[in-house]
Amino acid sequence: xxxYTPAYDDTLALSTILDxxxxxxxxxxxxxxxxxxxxxxxxxxxxxxxxxxGTDADRFVLEILAPRIMEESCRSGIVALLSDRSPVAGxxxxxxxxxxxxxxxx
Numbered sequence: 166x167x168x169y170t171p172a173y174d175d176t177l178a179l180s181t182i183l184d185x186x187x188x189x190x191x192x193x194x195x196x197x198x199x200x201x202x203x204x205x206x207x208x209x210x211x212x213x214x215x216x217x218x219g220t221d222a223d224r225f226v227l228e229i230l231a232p233r234i235m236e237e238s239c240r241s242g243i244v245a246l247l248s249d250r251s252p253v254a255g256x257x258x259x260x261x262x263x264x265x266x267x268x269x270x271x
Contacts, residue, residue: 180214189260189270191230193222206270209233211263223247235259235267
């Protein structure tokens, strides 16, 4: 039998790859903790990597992410997903940075 070894079993290695994307990305694990927030979204939100990784996703979304979302429909949709807990991919929103810059994120 062939044994499968994942090429990227280290979250830090995966995080490095995701940091290269030119779109904001937030990954939430099955324990509802933030597994990865790529560099793009951290810069927009003005947060450090160590302050985000491992934090409760509900709290992060309600206190940090949702208040920065420009579109009301997107903001209310993301908050509704917190109670539903269904897997979601590819929600596109516009975030306002602490400096007032607006950026597209997914």
